[in-house]
Amino acid sequence: MSDLVLEAVKVARYFDVSKPWLQRALTGGRRTTLRAVDDVSFAIPKATTLSLVGESGCGKSTVARLAVGLYEPTSGSIHFEGQPLSAARAQASLRRRMNMIFQDPYASLNPRWRVRDIVAEPLRAFRILTSPRDVVARVGELLTQVGLTPADGEKFPHEFSGGQRQRVSIARALSSAPDFLVCDEPTSALDVSVQAQILNLMRDLQQRLGLTYLFISHNLAVVRHMSDRLGVMYLGRIVEIGPGEEVFRTPRHPYTRLLLDAIPDLEMVGKARTPVGGEVPSPLAPPPGCPFHPRCPLANDRCRVERPGYTVAGGTLVACHAVEEGRGEARGYSTSAV
Amino acid sequence: MSAAHKTAPGAVARLLDSDFVYAYRRSPIAIAASLVAAICLLAALLAPWIAPHNPFDLASLNLLDSFKPPAFLAEGERAFPLGTDDQGRDLLSAIMYGARISLLVGILAVALALVVGISIGLTAGYLGGTVDAILMRVADVQLTFPSILIALLVDGIARALLPREMHEALEIYVLVFAIGIALWPQFARTVRGSTLVERGREYVMAARVIGLSSPRIMVSHILPNVLGPVLVIATINLGQAILTEATLSFLGVGLPPTQPSLGTLIRIGNDFLFSGEWWITVFPGIGLAMMVLAINLLGDWLRDALNPRLR
Secondary structure (H helix, E strand, O other): OOOEEEEEEEEEEEEEOOOOHHHHHHHOOOOOEEEEEEEEEEEEEOOOEEEEEOOOOOOHHHHHHHHOOOOOOOEEEEEEOOEEHHHHHHOHHHHOOEEEEOOOOOOOOOOOOOHHHHHHHHHHHOOOOOOHHHHHHHHHHHHHHOOOOHHHHHOOHHHOOHHHHHHHHHHHHHOOOOOEEEEEOOOOOOOHHHHHHHHHHHHHHHHHHOOEEEEEEOOHHHHHHHOOEEEEEEOOEEEEEEEHHHHHHOOOOHHHHHHHHOOOOHHHOOOOOOOOOOOOOOOOOOOOOOOOHHHOOOOOHHHHHOOOOOEEEOOEEEOOHHHHHOOOOOOOOOOOOO | OHHHHHHOOOHHHHHHOOHHHHHHHOOHHHHHHHHHHHHHHHHHHOHHHHOOOOOOOHHHOOHHHOOOOOOOOOOOOOOOOOOEOOOOOEHHHHHHHHHHHHHHHHHHHHHHHHHHHHHHHHHHHHHOHHHHHHHHHHHHHHHOOOHHHHHHHHHHHHHHHOOHHHHHHHHHHHHHHHHHHHHHHHHHHHHHHHHHHHHOOHHHHHHHHHOOOHHHHHHHHHHHHHHHHHHHHHHHHHHHHHHHHHHHHHOOOOOOOOOOOHHHHHHHHHHHHHHOOOHHHHHHHHHHHHHHHHHHHHHHHHHHHHOHHHO
8 A cells, every 4th residue: 555656535525606695695595515526536556647537627627636735625535655635745845745737838837937947946945955056957957857958947938839838847847856746637738749749758757757647638549648547537526447448448437438439530530429418517516316327328217316336347446337237238329419 | 058148138138129118119108208207206306406496494595585476577586487485485496395205205105005005915815715805895995985085084193193293203204104005905906806817827826736835925926927017006196196195285284384395385375376476386286287297197108008908
């Protein structure tokens, strides 16, 4: 167990999105809670990557923020290196070992700071290096490591392209020499050609520095490139989690199957594909039973009432009554929207 | 490293090449307003050296010189280009010294409002929740009162609390406090609004992941990004502050006649307006109007020049 970098057990995070008190009192509205993340468990062994995929609004980014302690879980527990996350974050020596790479390279760098100061910020915050000469040398080293030059440190973020900014962002994340990086859709704001460069860079760094990643994405192709383990999220829950290749080769949860069917590829050119029918239900009022049942081609009465627990299937965990009961395996999916 | 120095031109060269300087050169209003403002500022700053007389030096005043009309009128004397007031003070000198006091009070008051407004706005915007609600309700309540009323109230309280001589000696600071306190809510609201936007940006989250403290994030990350609009408001409010000081002095609750600001001079002249000595009121009035107009035009231009959407 000791080689687990991060372990989340039944983590939930609710947000109070009620109208202001006065408005509630006058119009008779109720408190409303948004269940961004509900009952999510996962573990990330050292030097591996866990990817989480899902549609917009399924709670991926909330999980990312929970994992670095930007949000406190409403219930459940998160452990970093065997210690409760909040206790770990209270110690600078453990806090410096985690960092985060953000989605939007245009918003994640302070526009008024020079790149050398942005990259050096963790060095200064944790007092890792104190002499200015050491800081300059280390910043140059970090910039070289991510494929920029030390001279780029003099520039401001707006002088860079999106991909270069994301490199700066990675250099900053690496500067306190962390072992655990949370990557919140690090490539989704980039051009496809640049995405590949950044992903390759991240893989190289992982191999060289022994990094552990929690990788959040909505792009299955990107995830396939990165993951050791893969979790598929739907409406705040992980519906299927297992070794990356196995999930791709034999997807079991109907939602995972539909997602994989929707990936464009050359063999499928010109053929009709199966879209995932309907809309994601509102997390303000999640459907009873299995959250996926309104869109699921295999749903029956049990799915509408009872929330599925996890079933072990091969190396994966699947939260689905249909998989548990073995129904629908042989049948193809109908394309009818629900 | 030498490559970096070659590619990055000097700060002055970059400033001269910027859109900002280009916009300035293209705007006759901005050039004229900044010239007038610069003349007012220089006249005020250099008054002790370039003014023909020292209006505060009671020994040099001669009552026989009182009520002299401006030099361009028949009865005027060349020694008093803009005439004299009821105590024989040279009006041109009095205006220069008065502008000095008006500008000093205005700048200090705006500086005070800036410090208070930025601190409160940053705190309210960054911390949010109850702190935000309380601070912003205070600002809202204060905004429902005209700023002149608040300044009158503060001045009245100071008068009641301080002994008379002390109050006269401290009058400038009382005025600065009164006007500064009247102006802070506008700064606080602007800063809070921008802070709410910046707070959600990912660079702030990056700083929080490292574990920086809230005050440090507010000062080193958010403040530089919210300062632009505030400085524009500060320029426009400088004119407002000078006018408020003039109004208070005109009403007789501002600076005493021994230390006349422009407002005090206008009030003194007001007593003699109907007996024909119009110049005592008119020239300080023109001076005040020019100064405030120049500052306001400059502020307006600054707002447009720094707003990319209006370009």
